[in-house]
């Protein structure tokens with residue numbers, strides 16, 4: 001008899017054991033990070049703009065919702081695989097180009113229509129630029145000072161990065177940054193709303209909570225923001241304090257909604273880079289050949305991953321012939337089904353699919 | 361009153377009206393999402409349509425890492441949500457019937473959505489509306505039961521469902537072939 005002694009390995013001590021859950025850990029680290037940045041940025045809390053305090057609380061609630069949603073989502077079997085393999089391939093040579101294409105220029109939305117591209121660039125660009133301005137202000141990472149000599153200083157993380165004339169172009173752009181971005185968002189949202197009234201596909205599928213609410217929220221934020229400027233400039237500050245609260249409220253509601261509705265695509269979308277890398281990388285490694293016609297149609301890795309994910313979901317498409325349906329190329333899989341219906345060996349016949357595009 | 365797409369496969373004459381009609385559906389952006397096949401082209405002229413069967417437990421949606429494939433309250437399995445689809449194409453590999461199409465340029469999957477803009481209001485999908493040979497029909501549960509009685513199939517072979525990979529919302533039938541009678545159209 002062969003006795004094998006299993007030495008009980010000392011249970012590995014990792015930092016993860018200090019937390020009740022992934023959620024608690026992510027939350028702790030994120031808030032710690034914010035705290036440290038704020039501590040440095042505000043020169044030990046001496047330059048906090050207390051007008052913006054509500055945003056700070058809003059951001060922290062948002063981070064909670066965001067981690068909750070992201071972690072729940074990451075637990076789904078296909079998502080888990082994609083995230084795991086995507087992380088490994090993150091430093092692929094083509095990553096920067098894909099990132100620019102997917103997250104900056106949005107070429108693929110352009111291909112869906114220039115109107116849709118423009119509406120998204122206005123909305124997305126406006127929102128992202130606004131965030132670049134507001135978050136640093138809220139957490140004190142950026143603030144402005146004015147010297148006696150009419151010069152205007154932009155200070156980031158406690159360092160004076162730029163000194164410009166207070167009536168110059170750059171200073172004016174920075175005073176008006178949020179007015180410009182708000183105008184962009186309003187234009188973009190109006191285009192999106194118009195499309196939602198006209199486009200049949202959109203009209204068929206859209207729901208108030210999912211499709212309209214985010215647009216109204218963005219509109220609400222942008223308009224109340226512009227009204228603030230209007231009150232300052234034209235009404236000499238009349239009603240400013242009330243409107244400031246309304247605006248703050250609108251931003252906080254939007255932030256809290258963000259992880260749960262359509263706007264969740266903002267933090268999740270970068271995974272399209274993982275998907276692209278995953279397909280590129282494993283296609284170069286080895287391609288799956290169709291079990292019927294022998295043509296390569298997908299990477300071996302992806303075919304196997306899909307089979308695994310389906311089996312976790314108790315779905316098994318193994319056939320009597322011995323192959324899994326995910327091992328057939330798409331035309332063969334369709335013809336195989338016709339063969340199952342009729343009994344004739346449609347998938348075995350070397351005949352190309354005829355006229356499947358309703359042209360002629 | 362729930363209606364379903366009901367397919368009598370062997371009525372098909374291969375006219376491809378369903379493909380053309382599909383392109384004209386409001387939300388389909390002039391791209392059809394269904395297929396018509398020659399069954400045994402060297403032997404006879406029989407053709408059959410193939411479209412999404414709208415699985416009750418759809419493999420496409422289960423394999424989607426982005427939760428982009430939604431199931432409508434009518435049971436229709438919809439095209440990928442345009443802002444969620446990340447272009448991994450798992451759905452095309454997972455589908456047991458090879459139905460979803462992928463647009464590389466748009467980085468987006470699209471598929472039969474049972475003309476949801478119509479069927480959500482009880483209007484038949486485009487393909488069933490135009491089919492000249494009653495291959496594709498839009499029927500209530502009672503009408504489907506009537507079909508069952510009409511063809512008097514008590515041999516357990518009523519639908520071709522035993523050849524399907526799980527329960528589907530679309531009902532597929534081959535009355536002629538299963539009864540051993542030839543149907544000529």
Ligand code: HEM
Nearest residue numbers: 102103109112116123124127128192214266269270442443
């Ligand atoms: C991370 C970068 C982002 C990516 C890759 C991305 C991607 C997309 C895509 C592909 C769509 C579908 C567009 C279409 O087919 O018409 C979409 C829609 C949308 N995006 Fe983004 N997005 C990003 C950032 C943002 C940001 C920052 C906002 C800010 C508000 C935003 C707001 C929206 C809205 C409101 C829609 C829906 C438009 C409608 O009503 O049809 N997105 N996004």
